[in-house]
């Protein structure tokens with residue numbers, strides 16, 4: 001059956017990458033619901049000099065800016081969504097990113113604890129809206145649209161708690177030096193990516209990214225009231241600080257300990273060389289960047305012995321990309337199409353120059369989009385990034401004596417794990433029964449800290465219209 005999505009009813013960032021260089025994310029609190037409703041109404045249609053909410057509809061001329069909007073559970077409540085209705089939403093969304101449950105699930109503890117978050121994000125009850133503005137590469141447009149929005153916040157019944165900027169680094173690189181923005185799920189019914197990067201993975205059911213469509217489990221995520229359900233989605237908004245000097249120091253120290261060069265260890269912890277080439281296709285050296293037609297076209301477990309990497313000898317089972325999308329049920333015991341996410345994040349802060357060390361905050365900021373935060377963002381983080389035990393027994397072509405995947409992963413994700421030196425570890429696998437020839441590095445610290453977060457609901461355009469009118473109906 002062909003899935004037809006009404007793109008004009010879907011917020012653009014869910015299904016489209018805007019391919020822009022600049023972003024500004026406003027964190028807002030609603031102080032007057034009726035006025036906020038009117039603000040929202042102007043934004044939906046781009047009236048009163050407002051930029052218009054960007055939909056997934058195809059544009060003939062690229063807009064000068066892209067705008068999307070997400071609401072937290074307290075934000076929906078402030079507009080008049082009732083407690084009974086909110087109880088039908090995804091559980092982590094109801095609890096909010098600052099809840100102790102969610103924080104524990106995703107490793108937001110210690111320095112990363114919500115109580116330490118910046119820009120008012122630590123007070124989850126007051127964070128109502130994340131308003132996103134993206135601009136191609138013209139800072140003047142960013143400032144002009146910002147001015148227009150800021151002038152409207154107070155009369156729109158909104159208080160700005162903070163704003164967070166991001167900007168693309170050359171060639172889609174992120175701090176730590178890796179090329180990013182390669183792998184994204186192919187969502188059934190979504191507009192095709194302009195920059196085609198084919199893979200051999202199954203397309204993912206629309207319902208994993210939009211409410212109201214069948215998902216991979218043949219169920220349908222939905223919420224009450226029905227006006228908010230179809231074509232809406234959820235996202236984890238994250239501000240993740242990266243300590244580049246600490247990561248470089250980790251690579252230098254542990255490459256020596258593991259007996260490999262720095263670039264090899266950098267590739268092993270990620271699963272890709274810093275130029276984006278995957279270890280599965282380029283196991284020994286980075287090589288020249290592969291064309292887009294090849295760079296994501298691989299899997300980890302294959303009946304073809306020349307391609308099979310069940311044991312993680314080429315790409316460690318505990319590497320960032322393999323943990324976050326194991327691509328194949330053979331090792332995880334679950335099909336990863338149930339847990340895919342769309343990533344819309346961009347670096348913030350200046351590129352780090354090791355010749356001029358500084359402590360300016362830098363990292364990654366943006367959305368991790370899914371139709372179920374519990375089954376996707378939180379599942380991936382809790383079950384795969386912060387745990388190694390998801391790997392089921394699986395032997396490669398050489399049988400038990402050659403090794404078993406179960407023994408070839410340890411610790412947490414090097415990027416996203418909590419990585420307390422007391423028990424952090426990462427395994428570089430080698431052939432041999434029960435991991436006897438593996439190299440395991442231990443005792444390293446976390447180099448990434450969560451600085452902020454919010455779980456938001458990204459309503460459909462018709463859902464936004466419903467929300468805009470709600471405070472007046474409810475007499476708020």
Ligand code: HEM
Pocket residue numbers: 174175176178179180181182183184238240241242270272320321322324325341343363364368377380381415416448
């Ligand atoms: C500062 C933090 C992070 C850094 C530096 C980082 C870095 C990277 C890099 C370099 C890639 C490979 C490029 C690509 O395949 O497009 C990647 C892929 C990926 N990352 Fe992250 N990432 C970060 C945070 C996260 C978070 C918070 C999640 C979600 C929990 C996540 C999930 C993924 C996924 C799903 C992929 C694609 C895997 C695939 O399909 O092969 N990442 N990341």
